[in-house]
Amino acid sequence: MRRYVLRRLAVGVLQALGITIAVFFVIRALPADPVSRIVGMNPTEDSIRQARHALGLDMSLFQQLLTFLGFHGNGVFTGSLGTSWVSGSTVLSEIAITLPTTIQLIITSFIVALLVAIPIGMATARRPGGKLDKGVFGYGLFAGAQPEFWWGLIFIFVFYFKMGIAPAPLGMLDPMLTAPDAVTNFVLIDSLIAGDFTAFKSALGHLVLPVLTLSFLLVGPLLKMTQQSMSRVLSSEFILYQQASGLEKKSIGRSTLRSALAPIITLTGILFGFMLSGAVLVESVFSLNGLGQYAVAAVLNLDFPAVQGVILVISVISLFVYLGLDLLLAKIDPRILVK
Amino acid sequence: MTPSEALLSTRGLTVKYPYGDVQNVVIDELDLDLYPGQIVGLLGESGSGKSSLALALMGLARHPGVVSGEVNFRGKNLLKMDDEELRQIRGNSIGLITQKPRQALDPLVNVGKQISRVYRAHSHASKADAQVRAIELLRSVGINDAERRVNAFPHELSGGMAQRALISMALSVEPDLLIADEPTSGLDVTIQAQFLDRMWERARDANIAVLIVTQDLGIVANYCDRIVIMEDGKIIEDRITTEFFADPHTAYGKKLILASGAGTKSSNADVAITTTPEILRVTDLRKTFEVEGGKRLQAVSKASFQIHKGRSLGLVGESGSGKTTVGRLILRLADPDSGEVWFKGERIDSISPKEFRKYRSKIQAVFQDPFDSLNPRWPIERVIREPLDLHTEMSKAEKGARVRELVSLVGLTDDILPLRPGSLSAGQQQRVSLARALATEPEFLILDEPTSALPPAARADMILLLKSLQERLDLCFIFISHDLSTVRELCHDIAVMYLSEIVEMGTSEQVFSAPSHPYTRALLDSVLFHDPSSRRVDRTVKAELEGEIPSPVDLPAGCYLAARCPMAEQRCRDDHQALIEIGPSRSVRCWKSVEASK
Ligand SMILES: Nc1ncnc2c1ncn2[C@@H]1O[C@H](COP(=O)(O)OP(=O)(O)OP(=O)(O)O)[C@@H](O)[C@H]1O
Numbered sequence: 001m002r003r004y005v006l007r008r009l010a011v012g013v014l015q016a017l018g019i020t021i022a023v024f025f026v027i028r029a030l031p032a033d034p035v036s037r038i039v040g041m042n043p044t045e046d047s048i049r050q051a052r053h054a055l056g057l058d059m060s061l062f063q064q065l066l067t068f069l070g071f072h073g074n075g076v077f078t079g080s081l082g083t084s085w086v087s088g089s090t091v092l093s094e095i096a097i098t099l100p101t102t103i104q105l106i107i108t109s110f111i112v113a114l115l116v117a118i119p120i121g122m123a124t125a126r127r128p129g130g131k132l133d134k135g136v137f138g139y140g141l142f143a144g145a146q147p148e149f150w151w152g153l154i155f156i157f158v159f160y161f162k163m164g165i166a167p168a169p170l171g172m173l174d175p176m177l178t179a180p181d182a183v184t185n186f187v188l189i190d191s192l193i194a195g196d197f198t199a200f201k202s203a204l205g206h207l208v209l210p211v212l213t214l215s216f217l218l219v220g221p222l223l224k225m226t227q228q229s230m231s232r233v234l235s236s237e238f239i240l241y242q243q244a245s246g247l248e249k250k251s252i253g254r255s256t257l258r259s260a261l262a263p264i265i266t267l268t269g270i271l272f273g274f275m276l277s278g279a280v281l282v283e284s285v286f287s288l289n290g291l292g293q294y295a296v297a298a299v300l301n302l303d304f305p306a307v308q309g310v311i312l313v314i315s316v317i318s319l320f321v322y323l324g325l326d327l328l329l330a331k332i333d334p335r336i337l338v339k
Numbered sequence: 340m341t342p343s344e345a346l347l348s349t350r351g352l353t354v355k356y357p358y359g360d361v362q363n364v365v366i367d368e369l370d371l372d373l374y375p376g377q378i379v380g381l382l383g384e385s386g387s388g389k390s391s392l393a394l395a396l397m398g399l400a401r402h403p404g405v406v407s408g409e410v411n412f413r414g415k416n417l418l419k420m421d422d423e424e425l426r427q428i429r430g431n432s433i434g435l436i437t438q439k440p441r442q443a444l445d446p447l448v449n450v451g452k453q454i455s456r457v458y459r460a461h462s463h464a465s466k467a468d469a470q471v472r473a474i475e476l477l478r479s480v481g482i483n484d485a486e487r488r489v490n491a492f493p494h495e496l497s498g499g500m501a502q503r504a505l506i507s508m509a510l511s512v513e514p515d516l517l518i519a520d521e522p523t524s525g526l527d528v529t530i531q532a533q534f535l536d537r538m539w540e541r542a543r544d545a546n547i548a549v550l551i552v553t554q555d556l557g558i559v560a561n562y563c564d565r566i567v568i569m570e571d572g573k574i575i576e577d578r579i580t581t582e583f584f585a586d587p588h589t590a591y592g593k594k595l596i597l598a599s600g601a602g603t604k605s606s607n608a609d610v611a612i613t614t615t616p617e618i619l620r621v622t623d624l625r626k627t628f629e630v631e632g633g634k635r636l637q638a639v640s641k642a643s644f645q646i647h648k649g650r651s652l653g654l655v656g657e658s659g660s661g662k663t664t665v666g667r668l669i670l671r672l673a674d675p676d677s678g679e680v681w682f683k684g685e686r687i688d689s690i691s692p693k694e695f696r697k698y699r700s701k702i703q704a705v706f707q708d709p710f711d712s713l714n715p716r717w718p719i720e721r722v723i724r725e726p727l728d729l730h731t732e733m734s735k736a737e738k739g740a741r742v743r744e745l746v747s748l749v750g751l752t753d754d755i756l757p758l759r760p761g762s763l764s765a766g767q768q769q770r771v772s773l774a775r776a777l778a779t780e781p782e783f784l785i786l787d788e789p790t791s792a793l794p795p796a797a798r799a800d801m802i803l804l805l806k807s808l809q810e811r812l813d814l815c816f817i818f819i820s821h822d823l824s825t826v827r828e829l830c831h832d833i834a835v836m837y838l839s840e841i842v843e844m845g846t847s848e849q850v851f852s853a854p855s856h857p858y859t860r861a862l863l864d865s866v867l868f869h870d871p872s873s874r875r876v877d878r879t880v881k882a883e884l885e886g887e888i889p890s891p892v893d894l895p896a897g898c899y900l901a902a903r904c905p906m907a908e909q910r911c912r913d914d915h916q917a918l919i920e921i922g923p924s925r926s927v928r929c930w931k932s933v934e935a936s937k
């Protein structure tokens with residue numbers, strides 16, 4: 001088991017590094033010149049040369065890679081992701097601010113989505129063709145037909161603009177409040193640490209619409225998977241046999257759920273990895289300064305260190321998420337060997 | 340017996356499966372009465388609704404089916420009971436053994452927990468007591484090492500063991516009604532016999548009503564008092580067993596009896612020594628497979644036999660005994676570790692696959708699962724024509740004529756030619772496989788369980804067909820099967836295999852009338868002949884084996900049967916046995932049998 005975890009980690013780290021290095025070369029192969037963005041209009045030969053030198057772009061590609069990895073001073077191997085060419089602060093510190101916002105958004109959305117999808121999926125699997133099932137079908141047609149930012153805008157229109165029950169879609173906190181001391185950069189947690197319940201409530205309030213938007217979309221695939229998986233288990237031989245053996249309903253229900261769980265967990269993992277950068281549209285609709293936003297800005301600005309840093313961080317997080325889920329699956333299903 | 344004495348009686352029992360907006364009716368207004376102490380055999384083609392009926396008797400249907408009508412158990416309608424009352428009856432007063440033992444167990448929970456859950460659902464036992472009980476139960480059905488096995492997960496058990504665990508669960512609560520859905524379909528014949536004997540005794544002693552769903556007329560003839568035949572969700576024949584065998588009323592029943600009637604006599608019992616030329620000779624064939632943990636599994640060892648023109652060899656033995664592997668070695672689908680295969684005086688085991696291709700048209704095969712071996716996208720015409728394209732120089736017209744000739748040879752009509760395999764029944768598919776195998780007029784055929792996957796009526800038809808082809812075409816073949824009555828009908832010679840070795844060989848007549856090896860005797864004794872006047876349960880002395888078949892990975896040093904053989908002595912455990920000739924074309928691998936024959 002420990003050997004399995006270590007091996008998975010080692011392989012995963014190599015993969016993450018491989019992806020990052022690939023990205024390193026791909027962005028440098030793009031037909032766009034980051035220097036021209038930095039030196040402004042009508043630059044002199046000299047200022048261009050200077051800028052190139054400052055960014056390290058005058059070195060050979062290979063030397064640039066070695067620098068990035070940390071063979072010449074600080075780099076990936078020494079725990080540094082370099083300095084942003086746009087802001088001048090370290091990439092790591094910027095990710096440390098934007099990542100928690102995204103993670104907080106995604107995790108809450110997943111919790112909400114799973115809490116909705118699993119019970120409804122179970123109920124509709126039990127009664128296919130029932131009222132609830134028809135409702136779910138309608139939702140599937142409806143929700144899938146529009147992109148996520150569109151739903152975000154509709155929710156803002158309805159709940160903020162028309163009904164006025166949601167806060168303005170501007171960031172994580174009421175602009176009038178002072179943010180709690182940044183400890184973890186998770187606003188919810190920091191406000192609790194600071195004992196600032198007004199801030200906590202405001203942060204929760206500001207999460208409602210983005211979470212609603214994201215989970216509104218996440219529920220679709222999760223619900224579908226729950227339904228499929230549940231009806232597969234429900235029509236399985238062993239559930240039938242448990243009924244025939246006169247086991248109690250509760251006990252049969254537990255067996256069913258447990259057996260139906262594996263594909264749902266796998267899907268959750270895949271969606272999670274996807275959402276780390278895929279939540280960008282929702283982040284921008286609600287002006288949340290998250291990782292997705294940061295990544296898009298980095299690409300648009302040709303801020304190479306930031307792009308590389310984001311990719312590496314996302315790969316490493318996905319790695320841990322997948323590993324955690326695989327261990328969970330192995331715990332549920334004895335047929336999965338973890339050696 | 341009158342309906343008022345019935346333990347369970349259904350009136351207007353109906354099971355429907357919603358299929359979108361359509362209702363698929365699988366049990367149609369069915370009335371059935373079951374009485375205490377009576378064993379009822381339920382027969383019917385696959386899809387006729389047998390399993391649905393078995394479940395509906397407990398008020399259950401496969402998800403998302405719906406049961407309606409009346410199921411009166413001791414006069415009370417199960418379908419109107421509340422959940423708790425129903426729950427107390429299921430698994431307690433009515434026990435169920437399902438067709439697929441391994442699938443009936445929750446793959447995520449260990450066996451002990453599952454047994455104790457059922458036990459605790461019907462008693463107030465504590466968890467610890469239930470665990471002890473689970474161990475007892477496993478031990479009582481002959482699972483050795485029960486303390487360890489109780490922690491095993493279903494995928495770690497063999498099908499046979501899972502079946503035993505289920506049987507132990509069903510019988511442990513002393514039900515009044517036992518419903519068994521093909522309880523022995525996955526079991527080997529000697530183990531099937533053990534189980535059925537035990538069930539029969541229990542039903543007699545405790546006055547249990549039993550409904551046993553089966554495809555095997557032998558089980559009905561040997562163990563059932565009454566036979567019920569279903570077709571399309573309805574009962575078409577419901578008779579006392581002996582009366583049914585004497586005079587079946589329905590066409591379906593007549594067909595079953597007709598096909599099995601021959602089962603007691605063999606027309607191939609003649610001539611032991613043959614003068615026709617030798618077609619195939621196999622010497623000292625050996626094949627092992629590497630298995631997990633670097634060990635080797637011995638699939639076939641020291642297999643030697645020859646087959647002469649116009650004769651057929653039956654290869655019998657329980658599952659895993661190596662029958663299929665022998666066939667695959669001859670067909671060059673696997674390479675032997677050692678040994679030789681000679682076809683008409685030419686050695687074919689060591690030639691290259693390319694060289695072997697020219698023998699392909701001479702050596703053909705038919706396998707167990709007809710659908711697997713037919714290309715689903717090809718029309719039947721092309722399926723049968725393929726070997727002609729590959730191996731002959733015929734013109735288009737000649738091929739067309741030959742295909743039609745073959746189709747009629749196997750009892751099919753031309754109108755199936757444009758169809759695809761998927762739209763044929765299993766029986767028709769198997770006939771197509773046979774037609775394809777016969778296309779190039781092979782001199783030698785390997786038939787590997789060609790009848791086993793077929794429903795009873797189709798199986799009977801197939802046997803009749805093979806028999807007539809054998810006479811008309813003078814076929815020479817190996818027939819692999821675990822079904823001894825079929826082998827007896829079709830084969831001149833028999834080789835009995837046990838755990839990779841041939842333990843006895845002789846003509847059908849010799850082996851069936853005077854089996855010599857203890858394993859052959861037990862095997863023959865477990866054959867359930869389709870004749871209610873000579874039932875196994877009426878026989879006083881039975882040749883029986885104990886316990887389970889050992890693993891082919893860790894084979895014992897001495898005789899492979901020693902652990903199960905009732906005659907075993909120390910010498911058996913010490914010395915490996917050799918196949919010794921005890922008469923013309925007759926040999927046996929057991930020193931005691933050899934001595935007894937002198
Ligand atoms: N490719 C393989 N790899 C590993 N083991 C194998 C392989 N093929 C067969 N075996 C093993 O070899 C033994 C003989 O198998 P074989 O299929 O010949 O038996 P059989 O008598 O035809 O059984 P059945 O009646 O179930 O078809 C079995 O223990 C089987 O598990």
Ligand code: SF4
Pocket residue numbers: 856857858898899900901902904905906907908911912916928929930931932
């Ligand atoms: S050699 Fe011994 S153990 Fe083996 S079959 Fe003969 S009597 Fe039985």
Ligand SMILES: [Mg+2]
Pocket residue numbers: 662663788
């Ligand atoms: Mg086989």
